[in-house]
Amino acid sequence: MSEAMRRGTLLRWTGWFALANSFVFGLVSLRYFGGSAPVDSALAWVYLVAVYIGHHVLLTTVPLFLLATPLILVWPRRRAVTVLAVVLFAAMIALMMLDSLLWAQSRFHINALTMKILGWQSWVFAGFIFALGLFFESMLARAVWNWVQKPKCRRGPLVGAFCGLMVLLSQGIHAWADAAYYVPVTGLGQMLPVYKGVTAKSFMTKTGLVDIKASREREMARRMSSGLASASGRLLKYPQNPLQCDGGEGLN
Template sequence: MLDFFRFHLSSFVLELAFRGGSEIFAFSWQFWASTLGIVCGIVIIETIIAVLLWRRRPRGLWLAASFAIMIGLQVGAHAWHAWADANYDSRVTGITRHVPLYYGATAKRFMNKHGWVDQQKARDNQSAQGLAPSNQTGPLNYPIQPLQCSEPARKLNVLMIVIDGARWDMLDPRWMPNIYEFAQNNLTFEQHYSNGNATKPGIFTLFYSLPASYWDAFTASKKPPVTINRMQELGYQTKVLGSATLVSPAFDQNVFSSIKNLRLKTPGNHPWDRDRRITEDWLEFTEHELDPANPFFGFLFYAPPQPYGAGRLPCEIPALLGVR
């Protein structure tokens, strides 16, 4: 799958594969077996080389102690950062981006899985802990100028339905007949460009209209976009539902950081189960929770079309892409 997307092996790809897991990609057992074999092979080769070098040039105990201390400090620093990140403590995570060549470890899903931290509870309690997102700019100068706008006479409802990984040329009667038919009778914006071809930069620039290189700064400051801030000031009711987790990428710490009671994970064993669930939850919200007297902002984030085929694509798509 990573080869199909032509992604290089990087921290971003590893985060998607291991933290996002099956909610973002659908990997076969052959893929995992080959990956495990390659990793084990590399570890064995490096171990053999290390043993040979050690026997040839033995070092003193002081060298072993130095390495042990260095490794211990590294593990401690990364563990501290991972714990702070899982508990939404920006006092720690907010300074790591200023350290050159440092990429702090994160382990939200691991800690949540083993019961070490409750992500939902930690996020909901951050206000009581004094760590909630603030409208103060702090070190991040955003926005450069405050919004200058008056309250509209009529507050319109805003509903964003986003399909992850759907390219512009998929709006075709062969692949999306219902959406295509809907588009024929409504406005279609064909000159909109994203800052990247992945989920992280795409959603970030959709809300901030800024390059995705600002991701770390906004995540560390937990600064939401001015559009969401403005709608909240106008009394909009908000409902954000994602098929995949909202913690990887960490949209819960930037784009949706100001939204209370944000559901971080949608129950379901398969992408189509979670897609159906967020649709049902949205209908439930509009029928029983929504106050008709106030406008609403809704964001429905559906899974990519690819996982529905468990890693396989319709026979027509490889031909269109020139893939054999």
């Protein structure tokens, strides 16, 4: 096998291994929704499907290619690339499991502040998941290698185009929803770890796709109405009749 072909095979395996892990990460991310997704419109459903696919594909492909591509170019060895990918994804799975537990308890993702308040039990749990992840990722890496080396019809470009379409669709919907203050969409992305949706208020306004002032007023009205509905049993009940006070006897 020539050096150029070896690099091509390594890059192809890297892509398929990242894609396989995007499916694994998608299963883990179901924990963020607690068994149900807060979706109340057709557009939000379309966005949820697109962002779920696109985000997890980016979450796995971007870090792996950033680390593996220089290694493949400088030292194209199967074992080195495989070990790098296995360790990377095992660590990411451990962090995602820890992050999902933190989200379920506090609705916060892991950041510089939350890392300081995590107890040692949390890090022991993450270490245990990391060890399991090494075993699982090693088996998955071997399976992907066997699949890549078999002669078959290559559907990589088609799969890549579909994943790219999901990324563009989800980001486009988020950009519009952010400009239109459409919380049923923008609120979904906040539940996913390491997610950042694009914003384009100026572009949406210049092209006439969004009336920001009207959208802001509509969202404020929606929040007020929903807040009143949810707090109907907790509102202050003012006196229905004028207050009457009896002076009574003087104190002196």
